[in-house]
Amino acid sequence: MEKIVSIFAFTCAILALILSLLPIFIIAYIPAAIGIICAFILWKINHKNNSNSISLKVLVLLLFVSLSIISYQVFFTKSEVTDTKKLEQKEQQSEEEAIEELEGLELEE
Numbered sequence: 001m002e003k004i005v006s007i008f009a010f011t012c013a014i015l016a017l018i019l020s021l022l023p024i025f026i027i028a029y030i031p032a033a034i035g036i037i038c039a040f041i042l043w044k045i046n047h048k049n050n051s052n053s054i055s056l057k058v059l060v061l062l063l064f065v066s067l068s069i070i071s072y073q074v075f076f077t078k079s080e081v082t083d084t085k086k087l088e089q090k091e092q093q094s095e096e097e098a099i100e101e102l103e104g105l106e107l108e109e
Helices: 004-020 025-049 055-078 084-108
Strands: none
Touching: 004 025, 004 055, 025 055
16 A cells, blocks of 8 residues: 555656646646645555655655745746737738738739
């Protein structure tokens, strides 16, 4: 049981760490939360067996790092909305140019 939970927890922690570095970092909370639950289960198993596992410490460190990166990106990444008037003017200008080109082609024929 301990090995299965340990493998699953490390998989979730590594997945959370990878997802925290991607632009879709917000979904990294899901594997991080699952990893925390598995780490708690591992802690209970180790506490029951009176063993001190290094893998549990490494797992907690990985989860802490991934949650730190996620939190940093959530708080300090700003999604800015640019001025849409410029975009609308460019669209209108390109539309007018396309209409003029079509009219020029129709006149040539």
